[in-house]
Amino acid sequence: MESVTIRNPGMYWDIAANIHFPPDFNAGKQYPAVISNHPIGSCKEQTSGNVYGAALAKAGFVVIVPDASFQGGSGGQPRWIEDPEQRVKDYRDVIDYAQSLPYVDANRIGILGICGGGGYSIKAAIIDKRIKALVSITGVNFGRLMREGFSNFDPVGALQGMATQRTAENDGTEERTNIFLPASVEEGKAAGITDIDVLEATDYYRHRCPAVGSGTRMLVSHATSAVAWDAFAFAETLLTQPMMLVFGDKPGGFGAYRDGMEIYGRAASKNKELVVVEGWSHYDLYDNPVPTGIALDRVIPFLKSHLDEASVSGFAKAAE
Known part of the structure; x- marks a missing residue:
């Protein structure tokens, strides 16, 4: 694995990323590449890197795993902004970088x-046809979540609160961040939290896989764009790439089951696959060896099939 910094064009900071290489990597050859994107509140060292990134590299792909701007090892101020449009821009900038690498086949990316990163990846595929295949692991439409559960189903009230907070910060008040999760599962249960996604997220981020770059927080005054954003807009006409959607059949409050079914039905893709992992939940698909193994047994052949030279050539001709 190699850690790199990627210039963010038009911005004043770099994107931090890890590149995972296939076994017996030969820089003189060209490989298909996958951009693997972390969940909201996560970082490149967690599930997008240490589970899916590592497995895809072992299967023969060059895998680039970035940190979001304003988060983890990437630059950008103020910290802990969760901006969906910037996230999608980050992914496109990482694709620019991947295409500049001599050992990456620029036509096989x-x-x-995962989670919010799955929703962002769907939006990236809608607008960027350099992406030849799309996989969403327990993907979530963050805009929908912001308008619903994350705003207590009062998005206008949330926007008014964000406006008030931003005005206060302009007058010198300290920035305020929302911490997504309680300090422990026990604390969450004591506070009356029963949702499986919140409790299992707490177990994952606070206990199973803590990481320095994982913030699990969001700057309140800069969250307005997320409320008015939609990962799935224009999917009926513009989402045409081969697509695989993976999620568990134990639904929780973050809505991956619902969002997965919705985008499966709406996408214009002629080649789309649903993988519903029975008996497992959203956060089981982050690092539990059994359900992630089930997912990878489907994801790896899917990506190999659609990122081989013949498939990419056929896709390009069909798009002309």
Whole structure:
């Protein structure tokens, strides 16, 4: 694995990323590449890197795993902004970088995202046809979540609160961040939290896989763009790439089951696959060896099939 910095064109900071290489990597050859994108509040060292990135590299792909701007090892101020449009821009900038690498086949690039990173990856595929195959792992439409559960189903009230906070910060008040999760599962249960996604997220981020770059937080005054954003807009006409959607059948409050079914039905893709992992939940698909193994047994052949030279050539001709 190699850690790199990627210039963010038009911005004043770099994107931090890890590149995972296939076994017996030969820089004189060209490989298909996958951009693997972390969940909201996560970082490149967690599931997008240490589970899916590592497995895809072992299967023969060059895998680039970036940190979001304003988060983890990437630059950008103020910290902990969660801006969906910037996230999609980050992914496109990482694709620019991947295409500049002599050992990456510029015409064989796929994208994979987990949770919010899955929703962002869907939007990236809608607008960027350099992406030849798309995989969403327990993907979530963050805009929908912001308008619903994350705003207590009062998006206008949330926007008014964000406006008030931003005005206060302009007058010198300290920035305020929302911490997504309680300090422990026990604390969450004591506070009356029963949702499986929140409790299992707490177990994952606070206990199973803590990481320095994982913030699990969001700057309140800069969250307005997320409320008015939609990962799935224009999917009926513009989402045409081969697509695989993976999620568990134990639904939780973050809505991956619902969002997965919705985008499967709406996407214009002629080649789209649903993988519903029975008996498992959203966060089981982050690092539990059994359900992630089930997912990877489907994801790896899918990406190999659609990122081989013949498939990419056929896709390009069909798009002309």
